[in-house]
Amino acid sequence: MISRTKFIGAVEIGTSKVSVLIGELSQDRSLHIIGVGECQSRGVIKGSVADFRAASDATHTALMAAEQSAGTRIDEVYLAQTGGHLEGFYNEAAVNVSAADNMISALDIDTVCRLAKSKNLPDGRMVVHHLRRPYRLDGRIVPDPLHLVGQRLEAGYWTVHGPEAKIADNIHVIRGFNVRVAELILSSLASGAMLASPEDRQNGALVIDIGAGTTDFVLYRDGSAQMTGVVPVGGSHLTNDLSLGLRLTEGQAEKLKLRFGRGTIVTKDRAEKVWLNGDFAIGDRQFPRYSIEQVTSARIWEIFEVVKKKLGPAFSPEKTAAGVILTGGTAKLPGIDEAAAKVFGVQARLGEAPGWVAENLRDPSFSSVLGLLQYGLSSRAEAAAAPRRKAAGWVSKLFATV
Amino acid sequence: MSQLTLNPPPTRTWRDIPQTVTPRAMSREGKKRLVFAVGNIVGIVLVLGAAGWGVYELVSVWETNPTRITAAASSVPLRDVTLRTDGVLDKSWVMRTLDLPKDASLMELDLSALQNRLLATGQVQSAVVARKFPDILTVTLQERSPVARVMAQLGSAAPQAYMVSRDGAVYQGSGYDQRLADTLPFLDGVKLVRSGDGFARIDGMDQVSDLLGTARTSTPALYHTFRVVSLARFNVDSTITVKSTEVDAITFGVASDGFYRQLARLDYILDETRRQNPPQPLKAVNLAVGGSQVPVAFGAAGASDDGNNPRTTTVSKTAAPAPFGTALFSLPSRNSSPSKRDF
Numbered sequence: 001m002i003s004r005t006k007f008i009g010a011v012e013i014g015t016s017k018v019s020v021l022i023g024e025l026s027q028d029r030s031l032h033i034i035g036v037g038e039c040q041s042r043g044v045i046k047g048s049v050a051d052f053r054a055a056s057d058a059t060h061t062a063l064m065a066a067e068q069s070a071g072t073r074i075d076e077v078y079l080a081q082t083g084g085h086l087e088g089f090y091n092e093a094a095v096n097v098s099a100a101d102n103m104i105s106a107l108d109i110d111t112v113c114r115l116a117k118s119k120n121l122p123d124g125r126m127v128v129h130h131l132r133r134p135y136r137l138d139g140r141i142v143p144d145p146l147h148l149v150g151q152r153l154e155a156g157y158w159t160v161h162g163p164e165a166k167i168a169d170n171i172h173v174i175r176g177f178n179v180r181v182a183e184l185i186l187s188s189l190a191s192g193a194m195l196a197s198p199e200d201r202q203n204g205a206l207v208i209d210i211g212a213g214t215t216d217f218v219l220y221r222d223g224s225a226q227m228t229g230v231v232p233v234g235g236s237h238l239t240n241d242l243s244l245g246l247r248l249t250e251g252q253a254e255k256l257k258l259r260f261g262r263g264t265i266v267t268k269d270r271a272e273k274v275w276l277n278g279d280f281a282i283g284d285r286q287f288p289r290y291s292i293e294q295v296t297s298a299r300i301w302e303i304f305e306v307v308k309k310k311l312g313p314a315f316s317p318e319k320t321a322a323g324v325i326l327t328g329g330t331a332k333l334p335g336i337d338e339a340a341a342k343v344f345g346v347q348a349r350l351g352e353a354p355g356w357v358a359e360n361l362r363d364p365s366f367s368s369v370l371g372l373l374q375y376g377l378s379s380r381a382e383a384a385a386a387p388r389r390k391a392a393g394w395v396s397k398l399f400a401t402v
Numbered sequence: 403m404s405q406l407t408l409n410p411p412p413t414r415t416w417r418d419i420p421q422t423v424t425p426r427a428m429s430r431e432g433k434k435r436l437v438f439a440v441g442n443i444v445g446i447v448l449v450l451g452a453a454g455w456g457v458y459e460l461v462s463v464w465e466t467n468p469t470r471i472t473a474a475a476s477s478v479p480l481r482d483v484t485l486r487t488d489g490v491l492d493k494s495w496v497m498r499t500l501d502l503p504k505d506a507s508l509m510e511l512d513l514s515a516l517q518n519r520l521l522a523t524g525q526v527q528s529a530v531v532a533r534k535f536p537d538i539l540t541v542t543l544q545e546r547s548p549v550a551r552v553m554a555q556l557g558s559a560a561p562q563a564y565m566v567s568r569d570g571a572v573y574q575g576s577g578y579d580q581r582l583a584d585t586l587p588f589l590d591g592v593k594l595v596r597s598g599d600g601f602a603r604i605d606g607m608d609q610v611s612d613l614l615g616t617a618r619t620s621t622p623a624l625y626h627t628f629r630v631v632s633l634a635r636f637n638v639d640s641t642i643t644v645k646s647t648e649v650d651a652i653t654f655g656v657a658s659d660g661f662y663r664q665l666a667r668l669d670y671i672l673d674e675t676r677r678q679n680p681p682q683p684l685k686a687v688n689l690a691v692g693g694s695q696v697p698v699a700f701g702a703a704g705a706s707d708d709g710n711n712p713r714t715t716t717v718s719k720t721a722a723p724a725p726f727g728t729a730l731f732s733l734p735s736r737n738s739s740p741s742k743r744d745f
Contacts, residue, residue, distance in 0.1 A: 052427070060429040073435075117413065127415040159413075168419045175421050176428040178435035184416045 007034075009066065009074035009179065010372035011059065012187065013049070013170060014082075015213025015236060016329070017041050018059050019369040020066040021361075022074060031373060033358065035070025037062040046213040046232040047083030049169040056176045063177050076182035077174050078376040080190055080368055081128055082214050084232030085166045091119040092133075092156030104137070104145045104153060112155040121161050128167065129160040129186055131225045141222060158227055160186055183376040188216035188228050190371030193378070195325050195351030196220055205322035206315065206344065207351070208307060209368055210330035212236045216368075217307050221319055229310045231303060235330035238299045245295050246287055252276055260289055261296035263336030300336055304343035315344070323347035329365040480508050481537035489545025490577035491525065496541055499523060508533050524573025524600055525565070546571055548578065549611040550631055552589040554601065563588075568611035570603035585626065587614065587644070591634025606636045609656050613642055616661040621669055641690045648672060648684065650701075655690025664689040667696055671731050695730040 010021045022035035039062035043054030067073055093115035097104055117130050134141045137150040145153055171181050192207040201220035209216040215231040238261060243253035260274050273286040308315060323346045326337055331350055340348035353362045353370065361370060425433060480502065485493045500516050513531045520529040520543065530542040548565035552572060555561040565575035566589055575583065589610070595602040610631055617625040627646040635641045640656040649672075654664050667689055675682050685701035 056427075056429050056432075060431050064431055119413070121413055126418065127413050164414075164419065167416050171416070171419055171421060172424075172427060175423055177432045178423060178428065178439060180421055 007070070007072050007075045008182070008373065008376070009063065009077045010080075010369045010376070011063070011077050011174060012080035012190075012369045012372065013044055013055065013059055013173065014041055014211050015044050015047060015234065016211070017365075018062040019366065020062045021366075021369050021373065022066050022070040022072070023373045024070075024072075025377065029377070031377060033361065033370075033373070034072070035066040035068075036361070037064070037066025037069060039065065044213070046234075047211075047230070048085060048166050049173060052169065052173065056173050059173050060177050063179070074179050076180045078183040078185060078372045079170060079174055079181050080187045080372055081162070081167065081170060081184050082187040082211070082216050082230055083162070083166065084214065084230055086128065086160055086162045086186070086230050088158055088160045088228055089119070090133075090156060090158050090227075092116055092154060093118075094152055094154040097151055097153060102149045102151055104148050104150060106146060108153055109135075109145060109155075112153050113157075116155045116157045117159070119159070124164055125161045126164045126167065127159055127161050128184060129158075129189065129228075131158040131160070131189075131228070132156070133158065133224055133226060134222050143223070158225065160228055183372075183379070185372050185375050185379075186216070186218075186228055187211075187214075187368045188218040188230070189225060190375050191216065191327050191351070191368045192218040192220065192225065192325075192371070193375035194353065194367045194371030195327055196322070198223065200322035200325070201225075203321040204319045205325055206307075206311075206320055206346075207325045207327065208304075208331075208340070210234055210303065210326065210328040210336075211365075211368075212329060215303050215307065215328070217311075219311060219314060219320070220322075227311060227314045229307070231306050231310065233299075233303050233306065235328075235333075238296050238330065238333075241295045241299050242292065246291065248276075256287065256292055257296060257333075260292045262293045262334045263297055263300045263339035264342075265290065265293045265297050266335065267293055296333065297335070297339060300330075300333065300339050301343060304340055308343060317345040320344070320346050323349065325349060325351045327351040327364045327367040331364045478508050478536045480506050480511070480539055483539045483541060484534070485541050485543070487543035487545060489525070489543065489547070490579075491543060491545060492577060495576055496520070496543075500541075502539075508535070508537055508539065511539065522599065523576070524571050525576060527567075527569075527571075546573065548575055548583070548586055549607060549614055550589040551583070551586045552592065552594070552604075554594050556600075564601070566604060566607060568608055570605060570607040572601040572604065587628045587631045589633070590630045590645075591632035591636070591643070604633070606633050606642075609636070610642060613644075613654055613661045617665055620662060621665050624665065624669060624672075639690070649687055651686040653686070653688045653690045655692065657690075659692055667733060670733065671696060671698060674731070694733045696733065698729055698731045700729070 004027055006025045008023045008025055010023065012019045018039045018041050020035075020037040021033055024032045024034045026032075039058050041055070042058045043049060043051030049055045063074065093112050095108055095112045095115065097108055099105060099108075113132070116132075121127065133156045134143060135145045136142070136154040137145050137148055138152055142148060167184070171184070174181050188207065188209055191209040192201075196205045196207050202223045204221045205219075207218050207220070212235045213232065214234050217229050217231070218225050219227045235257075239250060239253045239257050242248060242257055242261075243250055246253065246256070248256065256274075256276065267290045270288065270290045272289045274289050274292070275284055275286055277284045324337075324340045324344050326340055326348060327350070330336070337348040337350055351364065351367055353367060357370060423436060425436065428436065483493065483496060483500070483502070485491075485496050499519055501519070502511070511533070513533070516531045517529050520526045520531070520541070525545055526543050527546045528544040532540045532542075534540050546565075546567035546569070549568050550566045551563045552566050553561050554564050554572065562574075564572045565578075565583075565586075566572050572594065589604070592604050594604075610633065614625065614628070614631070617628065624646070627648055628644050629647060630645040632643040632645070635643065636656070642654045642656065644652045644654065646652060652668060654661060668687060671687060672684070675684055682700045684698055686699040688697040691697060
């Protein structure tokens, strides 16, 4: 058999930066990350493309850097999707088992799944993900009901949808580089696939990815994603708060946030001050440390509260035994896990990438883009397991690049 | 539950967004990649098209004029022709026969056509024409050897002597020593049939060749007296009739006990008749009968006799032959068999 290697680009067009990883997918389905590219993002506000040209330039720069780093060309892209425009809802359906002996057939499963996914969307919106919750057979949870005996089969889907125009904008940014988008993956699902172990998902875990412009979260229970969401607030809001509160430029505020920002207030001495630059040059000023911590922790606290509110009754500390897993660039803020633990009432920790991830990619800001590769490949493997049309050969691949 | 409920219309997903390329929405790198991809496709299409066209051209040229294919391979001019043969043909004959075009290159030559030209002469039994790179054509011939001659006329040309080989091929001999050619007996009693530009092969020449070959090696004196070999009765009673300077009709039997014994008997009979006083010229000797007695016919010395109606006279085994007519010539006993005679 001819060995065929595919080069997959994982792309996250974030509010503050564009991250690209290139994975080499071998015939034996082993994945090696062979290229990294980053670029400061432009033209993206709260996860949505606001300036197509600027966003394209930034994204393409990152793609080129990754290709140069890998020394090869990307065949297709797995693209992260985030933004406040994404919403979700839960819909479920139930069917009575059709067979006389009450044994569930593939047709029963197919029917209940189609019914559960059939809820109409508002005009101009389209589905990004259908996340199936575990089946229920006569009220009991079963991972695979095929050939089991029962009377009533239920299936439920958490459907993530968004406006077609905004989703298309993201896709067109990638198509402008003349690469096909093979998978569109919610950022929170990508981060969750990377950081939450199967045990965490089974026991219940909340993964929160706090980026610069948005905060993505996914709640796992019974081994599958129960709910996802996006809060259009992120680390850049902390910077903005500091800028407004302390009368600083964005750059100065960002610098202070990174050096002295915290998720919780630990400074007791309200008179303690910190230097802006620390070089005692002209323009270097002092700021009260307590104020900085107060501003950042208040915003972090608020973000968690919003997430908790969005989760609503779906979240309960009793059913989230694995706790809260934090990731994203803002998750590097000291004390943020303590804040999460206080807000959600469960243990909280910073997510850690698996051991196979290289040292330079273990930063929390890469968890989402790393997870794109993992989630994309696993979902494709599941799709390939189902009967489907035979994949086309090199000719279709060649024409697909046009 | 209604059919619509069981088969709800599928909801639109992000995969329904067309991923078409709009060049105006592309970055410079994207356009570069697009050009590269289009160039890639165009290149592949061109390569495939060129390959297909090449195959088509090759096939069509192969069918119409195969020499063009070889001509395209190289254009080194032919410098020399080397000849290797087991016969008498020389290089000048080969050059005349091949009639190579002037300044022809080695690869332009159609070896099959050249080989056919050589084989068409008849004198050449097999020919191998090969290229010896870079600029030499080698010709290896295996020639036929003439056994007899035959007078024939092709079209409106004057009758001339053709050579006949052991395998019955009739051809115009070339390069033979005239003295040697003159010693070959003429062939008679055969009907030449046109075949292509020449004649069809003659049956029975292998037997004639055996007879003449045995005579030439065993009794050269006798062989040199042979003038005409007739196959007129070959297909009737398997006999070959030879007219020599001494005997008008010597009949050899193909099915008899070998030409060597028959020639030995003939030699004995001729010796015996020469010893008679006065010598009795032999008109006919029939060696095809075999056994210890040979029918012979005598003619009058100096008398004109066509040998067709000889007077027959029966003589005893030991009696001297009568002056005129036929007789059974008794051969000596087995101990002094003519077959063991020292020629």
